[in-house]
Amino acid sequence: xxxxxxxxxxxxxxxxxxxxxxxxxxxxxxxxxxxxxxxxxxxxxxxxxxxxxxxxxxxxxxxxxxxxxxxxxxxxxxxxxxxxxxxxxxxxxxxxxxxxxxxxxxxxxxxxxxxxxxxxxxxxxxxxxxxxxxxxxxxxxxxxxxxxxxxxxxxxxxxxxxxxxxxxxxxxxxxxxxxxxxxxxxxxxxxxxxxxxxxxxxxxxxxxxxxxxxxxxxxxxxxxxxxxxxxxxxxxxxxxxxxxxxxxxxxxxxxxxxxx
Amino acid sequence: xxxxxxxxxxxxxxxxxxxxxxxxxxxxxxxxxxxxxxxxxxxxxxxxxxxxxxxxxxxxxxxxxxxxxxxxxxxxxxxxxxxxxxxxxxxxxxxxxxxxxxxxxxxxxxxxxxxxxxxxxxxxxxxxxxxxxxxxxxxxxxxxxxxxxxxxxxxxxxxxxxxxxxxxxxxxxxxxxxxxxxxxxxxxxxxxxxxxxxxxxxxxxxxxxxxxxxxx
Numbered sequence: 036x037x038x039x040x041x042x043x044x045x046x047x048x049x050x051x052x053x054x055x056x057x058x059x060x061x062x063x064x065x066x067x068x069x070x071x072x073x074x075x076x077x078x079x080x081x082x083x084x085x086x087x088x089x090x091x092x093x094x095x096x097x098x099x100x101x102x103x104x105x106x107x108x109x110x111x112x113x114x115x116x117x118x119x120x121x122x123x124x125x126x127x128x129x130x131x132x133x134x135x136x137x138x139x140x141x142x143x144x145x146x147x148x149x150x151x152x153x154x155x156x157x158x159x160x161x162x163x164x165x166x167x168x169x170x171x172x173x174x175x176x177x178x179x180x181x182x183x184x185x186x187x188x189x190x191x192x193x194x195x196x197x198x199x200x201x202x203x204x205x206x207x208x209x210x211x212x213x214x215x216x217x218x219x220x221x222x223x224x225x226x227x228x229x230x231x232x233x234x235x236x237x238x239x240x241x242x243x244x245x246x247x248x249x250x251x252x253x254x255x256x257x258x259x260x261x262x263x264x265x266x267x268x269x270x271x272x273x274x275x276x277x278x279x280x281x282x283x284x285x286x287x288x289x290x291x292x293x294x295x
Numbered sequence: 296x297x298x299x300x301x302x303x304x305x306x307x308x309x310x311x312x313x314x315x316x317x318x319x320x321x322x323x324x325x326x327x328x329x330x331x332x333x334x335x336x337x338x339x340x341x342x343x344x345x346x347x348x349x350x351x352x353x354x355x356x357x358x359x360x361x362x363x364x365x366x367x368x369x370x371x372x373x374x375x376x377x378x379x380x381x382x383x384x385x386x387x388x389x390x391x392x393x394x395x396x397x398x399x400x401x402x403x404x405x406x407x408x409x410x411x412x413x414x415x416x417x418x419x420x421x422x423x424x425x426x427x428x429x430x431x432x433x434x435x436x437x438x439x440x441x442x443x444x445x446x447x448x449x450x451x452x453x454x455x456x457x458x459x460x461x462x463x464x465x466x467x468x469x470x471x472x473x474x475x476x477x478x479x480x481x482x483x484x485x486x487x488x489x490x491x492x493x494x495x496x497x498x499x500x501x502x503x504x505x506x507x508x509x510x511x
């Protein structure tokens with residue numbers, strides 16, 4: 036795992052090394068109409084790193100995450116993900132989506148399909164796996180999230196935490212190089228967040244590169260190699276998890292102090 | 296029975312058979328035309344969207360009997376001899392495709408946008424997303440209103456009487472002319488219509504309740 040120390044305030048940009056960042060924001064701007072949500076973001080996430088985006092609602096952290104897999108188009112700057120420049124002329128969004136998995140707050144499982152079918156739909160249709168291969172794949176990823184016994188259930192029969200783990204398994208089945216998590220525990224009861232966070236922690240330990248937007252400060256401090264505090268559309272402060280113990284800016288101090 | 300012979304009731308049943316045939320033709324035709332209309336209505340293409348919207352509004356703005364007249368008499372002016380069944384079937388197709396297209400458009404849009412998004416993020420193409428993710432969910436939503444509209448189709452086939460198509464209403468009219476027992480005959484016709492429509496509405500209602508329970 037490449038962990039680069041980044042205690043510099045404002046510029047979490049990797050120093051020049053041989054390894055290319057998995058995600059690289061350079062002065063990225065994004066507006067919705069007249070509202071500028073990202074006002075020049077610089078950020079590098081190296082292979083194997085876990086980056087946690089934290090901040091108040093409206094700080095632009097979810098938008099930044101959604102830009103990474105092209106759900107939102109950036110208006111300015113440069114964004115490179117898995118070696119692909121998202122603004123290049125020959126950029127193919129679908130190719131990127133094969134390499135980047137995303138998990139949403141609201142799970143967004145396919146309600147008409149079983150857990151196994153949810154997991155195998157894309158591998159079968161996009162990667163052309165046959166029935167036997169996809170069943171083996173489903174067994175593998177469901178095992179990873181601890182839901183081997185739920186393969187034939189429908190999403191509505193599962194708890195929120197289980198549904199979210201299925202959503203993680205569904206993304207893993209595409210064998211992504213990078214996983215994005217958008218407030219994946221925010222819709223869950225407190226007693227269910229633990230099981231989801233454990234799965235994410237296990238993935239992190241396994242070396243998966245991840246970017247997560249989260250309100251779970253303790254979790255961010257524990258698993259993230261890089262904590263990025265966003266404020267008013269900018270990277271306000273970034274560094275290791277210990278940064279949260281010793282905020283350099285008033286805004287982060289207030290944010291941490293607000294008990295979130 | 297009530298001054299009407301069994302044979303004469305049989306005559307009504309014959310008419311009911313043709314009502315069923317015309318309903319089925321209208322529904323099948325309406326499906327074949329209505330499905331592309333629904334897809335065009337939700338398409339991002341400016342032309343498709345406008346053209347299908349214009350089609351729907353145009354057809355919905357014309358009374359069904361007038362559509363029947365236009366198809367039946369209008370087409371024969373140009374030297375095509377259409378029989379009443381074909382004309383009525385074309386008119387029913389036009390009529391039901393406009394409504395079914397609009398109903399199904401709503402059903403497709405009722406599937407949450409996040410489902411499109413989830414499919415998109417798994418690198419499914421837009422066609423794959425539609426076929427494997429959206430359509431199965433939209434179909435389930437579509438059953439109650441579609442069956443409900445089937446009832447409208449069955450009842451509205453009675454307008455084909457204006458172009459002399461032999462259906463249940465027409466057979467009742469003829470029978471009335473022969474027997475002068477309008478109350479008995481039209482009540483019998485009404486009961487037959489009801490016997491066709493009631494099970495359909497019951498089925499639609501049952502399916503709707505089941506769907507709501509699942510979503511609850």
